[in-house]
Amino acid sequence: MIVVTAATGQLGRRVVEGLLERVPAGQIVAAVRSPEKAADLAARGVLVREADYDRPETLKGAFGAGDVVLLISSDLVGGRLPQHVAVVDAAVEAGVARIAYTSLLHADTATVSIAPEHKATEEHIRASGLPFTFLRNGWYSENHAAAIAQGAATGSIFGSAGEGRVASATRDDYAAAAVAVLTGEGHENHENTVYELSGDLAWSLPELAAEVSAVAGRPVSYQDLPVEDYERLLAEAGLAPELAAAYAGFDVAIAKGEIGDATGELRRLIGRPTTPLRDTVAALLGDA
Ligand SMILES: NC(=O)c1ccc[n+]([C@@H]2O[C@H](COP(=O)([O-])OP(=O)(O)OC[C@H]3O[C@@H](n4cnc5c(N)ncnc54)[C@H](OP(=O)(O)O)[C@@H]3O)[C@@H](O)[C@H]2O)c1
Incomplete structure (x- = not known):
């Protein structure tokens, strides 16, 4: 299964739409804080599971062994590290195959206020031992x-x-990159890879x-x-x-x-100009 957290957000919805073009709906899970907001996705055959970053008890059932998970960073700037840690820990416990995370362009060296939470989340994912893909998203246009x-x-x-x-790009561009790394197979499985994504x-x-x-x-x-x-x-x-x-x-x-x-990595990943x-x-x- 391919699991997308925050799938009812602006980026998450675009990722699910992109996945629906590539894989059967029954292989996609929308893991969301409010399942009722995903009723339209459920009607199209997407599995909907509750996954509230603030309620670890909901995260236990959100992931399964062998899943590929996209953790979309929370919008609770300043309070999101414990939320992300809870998601990663639940993913480890479930035995997921890989976790992709929407980080920040040059998260390890950036000095902007939002960088430390992304850097710390990346560090927690690396320490977890899970195979990972970091989508270091640059600015949204x-x-x-x-x-x-x-x-x-x-x-x-x-x-x-x-x-x-x-070097901005649109949510559609970044969503397409997420779809590419979630559906990659064989040599293109994007495991333990860091992408610096920008327009x-x-x-x-x-x-x-x-x-x-x-x-x-x-x-x-x-x-x-x-x-x-x-x-x-x-x-x-x-x-x-x-x-x-x-x-x-x-x-x-x-x-x-x-x-x-402007790294060119987003263009390469999505196979078209940003x-x-x-x-x-x-x-x-x-x-x-
Ligand atoms: N690189 C950039 O320029 C840039 C710009 C803006 C945001 N971002 C980051 O990218 C993320 C996605 O962007 P976006 O445009 O999709 O933002 P968005 O539309 O505001 O979506 C945020 C998502 O986070 C979910 N969420 C918040 N708290 C949660 C919780 N406790 N448990 C589970 N889900 C929770 C929301 O759930 P609901 O649907 O239930 O509300 C929503 O789906 C943002 O959260 C932020 O970290 C980056």
């Missing part, structure tokens, strides 16, 4: 949806990333503004701010203080080049 909408509406995009570059082309925020301008048909400029000013702007726009700090921190990481590495930024901007602005 969709992370910039709010900036893209704001640029189209007001003509300005704000940030503090300077000329730093982002084919890195772009800067001024270039993002130019893309938005081209799609929206109006001048759009990028306004670079000192990081404290950008954080304050985000807070004034309604973001909780810790989120405003986290988002401003992401721009610092972009400025340092931490998510600008989705161009222009297509994502057009889709988000409803022009696709």
Whole structure:
């Protein structure tokens, strides 16, 4: 069986859809916090099991011997290490064949705030002795949806990333990579392999503004701010203080080049180019 955790999330749903194109529905398990949210998948023949990262008792029945498991990282930033550890420990106990984990681009060296939990999860998986595949996902292009909408509406995009570059790809691209490593066989079984996944082309925020301008048909400029000013702007726009700090921190990481590495590994894994930024901007602005 191929088991996908968090299968009712945005990435998880895309992974299940990709799997359904390759393997019979009866070989796919959606392991989810709320089984009722996966009723549509159950109706299509996907097996649905309860798997709440916060309730280890549900994780015991979520995996079986010989399963290939995709652990999709939790969205509980700052509290997800114990959740991931619980999933890995349950997978070991069940005797799964391999675990794939959605980590972060260069998780072992990145300094961005979300890196330590990914690095520690990877270390726990290595120490568990399970065969593993690390999908070190770079930035989602969709992370910039709010900036893209704001640029189209007001003509300005704000940030503090300077000329730093982002090698982003879409959730569809990363989901396709997960499908490739979950279904790989023979020499392509992806065992004990680390993939540094990112978009084919890195772009800067001024270039993002130019893309938005081209799609929206109006001048759009990028306004670079000192990081404290950008954080304050985000807070004034309604973001909780810790989120405003986290988002401003992401721009610092972009400025340092931490998510600008266009490795080409995602393109190789999925056998096609990653989705161009222009297509994502057009889709988000409803022009696709
Ligand atoms: N690389 C990037 O740029 C980037 C950007 C955003 C997120 N991420 C990471 O990638 C992950 C997947 O992204 P996404 O877009 O699919 O996020 P998402 O749509 O917010 O999905 C998060 C998923 O985590 C599940 N989840 C949360 N707490 C759980 C728990 N206690 N037990 C079981 N499942 C739990 C949610 O379950 P429900 O469906 O029941 O709510 C949901 O399915 C995120 O969780 C985050 O770690 C990366």
